[in-house]
Amino acid sequence: MMNIPIAQPAAGDEEIAAVERVLRSGMFASGPEVAKFEKEFAAYCGVNHAVAVSNGTTALHAALASAGIGPGDEVIVPSFSFIATATCVSMCGARPVFADVDPRYFTIDPDSVNNLIQKTTKAVIGVHLFGQPFDVDPISELCTDHNLALIEDAAQSHGAKYKGKMTGGFGKGGCFSFYPTKNMTTGEGGMITTDDPGYAAALRRFINHGQSEKYLHTSLGYNYRMTDIGAAIGSVQLKKLDGFNARRNRNATFFDSHILNPGLELPERRQASTHVFHQYVVKVTGDFSLSREQLMERLKEKGIGTAVHYPIPIHRQPVYSSIAKGITCPVSDELSKQVMSLPVHPLVTNDQLEYICSAINEVT
Ligand SMILES: Cc1ncc(COP(=O)(O)O)c(C=O)c1O
Numbered sequence: 001m002m003n004i005p006i007a008q009p010a011a012g013d014e015e016i017a018a019v020e021r022v023l024r025s026g027m028f029a030s031g032p033e034v035a036k037f038e039k040e041f042a043a044y045c046g047v048n049h050a051v052a053v054s055n056g057t058t059a060l061h062a063a064l065a066s067a068g069i070g071p072g073d074e075v076i077v078p079s080f081s082f083i084a085t086a087t088c089v090s091m092c093g094a095r096p097v098f099a100d101v102d103p104r105y106f107t108i109d110p111d112s113v114n115n116l117i118q119k120t121t122k123a124v125i126g127v128h129l130f131g132q133p134f135d136v137d138p139i140s141e142l143c144t145d146h147n148l149a150l151i152e153d154a155a156q157s158h159g160a161k162y163k164g165k166m167t168g169g170f171g172k173g174g175c176f177s178f179y180p181t182k183n184m185t186t187g188e189g190g191m192i193t194t195d196d197p198g199y200a201a202a203l204r205r206f207i208n209h210g211q212s213e214k215y216l217h218t219s220l221g222y223n224y225r226m227t228d229i230g231a232a233i234g235s236v237q238l239k240k241l242d243g244f245n246a247r248r249n250r251n252a253t254f255f256d257s258h259i260l261n262p263g264l265e266l267p268e269r270r271q272a273s274t275h276v277f278h279q280y281v282v283k284v285t286g287d288f289s290l291s292r293e294q295l296m297e298r299l300k301e302k303g304i305g306t307a308v309h310y311p312i313p314i315h316r317q318p319v320y321s322s323i324a325k326g327i328t329c330p331v332s333d334e335l336s337k338q339v340m341s342l343p344v345h346p347l348v349t350n351d352q353l354e355y356i357c358s359a360i361n362e363v364t
Contacts, residue, residue, distance in 0.1 A: 002355055006305035007181035008347045010244060011233070018232035025228075033228035037235045038191070041176075044159075044238060045168040047193045049200035052226035052234075053207050056155040056177025059190035060088035062224055063173035064123065066202040067149040069094050073122040078108040079313040080332035081127045085153050086314045089125075097121070098315040100329040104268045106281070106339075107134035109331070113142055123149040128157030128167045130309070130341075131183065131248070131278035132270060136162045136170045143171075151175065154193075156278035158183040159245045163272050168193040173203070178230070181345075183244055183276055184237040186230035247346035248277040251353060255280055255342060258357040263288025279309055280344035283335070290363055292340050302359045307341045 022033060034052050042050035053059045069075060071093035077086045079098040089096040099112040108126050124143055126134040143150040150170065154160075155177035157167040168174030178189035194200050205212055210221030226234075252275070256266055265283040269275050284292040296306045313332035315324040342356060 001303045002352060003303045004305055004343045004348060004352050004356065006307045006341060006343050008345050009180040009185050010240070010346050011185070011237070014236045015233050018236050019229055022229050022232045027228055029227055030225040030231075031228045033231040033235070034226050037226075037231035037238070040235055040238055041191050042193060044241075045166045045174065045193045047169050047174070048195045049193070049197065051192045051194075051200060051203045051207065052231060053190040053192065053224045054226060055188045056153075056175060056179065056190040057084040057088060058207070058222070058224035059155075059175035059177070059192045060084060060125070060151070060153060061091045062203050062206045062222075063151050063175050063192050064088055064092050064094070066199060066206050067123060067151065067172055069122055069149070072120065074118070074120045075123045075125060076113050076116050076121060077125045077314070078127055078129075078332070079315040079327075079329040080106060080310065080335055081129060081153070081314060082155070082310065083314060083317060083319075084155075085125055085127055086320070094122070095323060096314075096320070098313075098324060098327050098329055098332075100331045101129075101335070102135070103331045103335070105132055105135075105270055106130065106335060107132065108139065110135060110138035110142065112329075113139060117142065117146050117148070121146065121148060123151055125151045125153050126171070127153040127155075128160055130267070130281050131156050131160055131276035132267075133157060133160050133162035133167050133273040135270070135272075140170060155179075155190075156182065157276060159241050160276040161274045169195070172196065172199060178234060178237075183248070183278055184234070184241045186226065186234040186237070189226050189230045189234060244346045245276045248344050249275070251344045251346075251348050252277045252280050254350075254353045255344070255357065258353070258361075260357075260361050261288065261363060264360070277344050279341040281309065281339050281341050283338040284340055285338065288363075292338065295360075295363065296340060298363065299356075299359055302355075304356055304359060305343055308336075308339060309341050310339075311336055
């Protein structure tokens with residue numbers, strides 16, 4: 001029987017050599033490797049600055065706090081995302097306000113955002129979910145019109161473009177995650193991209209104890225730094241990223257043309273953007289002969305890993321029960337009941353793709 005995990009980091013001899021080089025150098029913490037990786041990542045994204053951090057959640061926290069978000073402020077976030085898209089707002093003492101998403105592309109719905117803007121709104125976080133950019137233009141316009149900071153949650157979109165431009169280059173700050181399941185990894189890690197030099201300086205202080213010069217602390221800060229060990233892995237992975245994304249796209253295209261069961265709705269691609277298929281997410285509709293959970297169980301019996309991203313929309317998470325009363329995000333609710341992710345990562349082989357598709361098509 002095959003064993004196909006839903007996600008698997010693709011690292012080999014070059015990453016091992018990079019880690020060994022850093023360990024032998026004696027410099028483990030944030031140093032020259034971090035500085036080098038930041039420059040490379042900024043160039044890749046087409047921005048002037050990139051600030052490396054310890055993970056995607058700390059990237060989001062730093063991005064919001066350094067944009068001046070604090071108590072009394074509201075930040076609009078999509079309810080259909082990973083929890084960190086909202087908890088970063090709470091970490092600032094501000095309040096997340098939950099917008100619904102588009103039923104075709106699963107990304108933040110501009111009309112929903114528009115309806116939620118009020119005097120206390122200070123920022124919007126758009127998520128480039130599953131590797132597909134959100135519709136940046138209408139969200140950017142709303143932010144400009146209402147003087148809101150746009151923060152991109154690009155944790156799942158390394159290398160994805162909207163209208164020809166890399167994600168991470170649209171907002172005040174773009175926040176990436178390098179968790180091992182992501183399109184590229186540093187172990188744990190994150191990055192904030194920006195074109196604004198003053199904001200980049202504020203971010204650097206925030207992630208380094210609020211330090212403006214050695215042992216002078218001018219604002220509240222944290223230790224959110226990346227290690228040189230992680231950065232060395234990141235430099236190698238960045239060189240491989242386009243190849244990884246091409247392989248993810250090939251796998252996705254294979255699923256598009258080989259999954260034949262009409263009870264499954266396959267992911268739609270937005271015309272204006274490229275997709276890097278962090279996840280290949282199908283909707284198991286009422287027309288399918290099995291429930292989503294039965295299908296997942298059936299595939300598990302055949303050694304095929306699947307997952308639900310995400311089973312509970314954020315406005316229904318217990319942590320937000322006190323602030324989310326009466327909130328309705330019907331599309332997020334519906335999606336959380338229907339979605340199922342298939343293994344699309346670069347290590348899935350052609351044989352495995354065929355095996356997955358026939359296991360699905362077998363269900364009548
Ligand atoms: C959309 C989204 N935002 C934020 C994060 C947080 O990143 P990290 O796990 O590196 O803290 C993740 C990843 O887990 C994510 O998928």
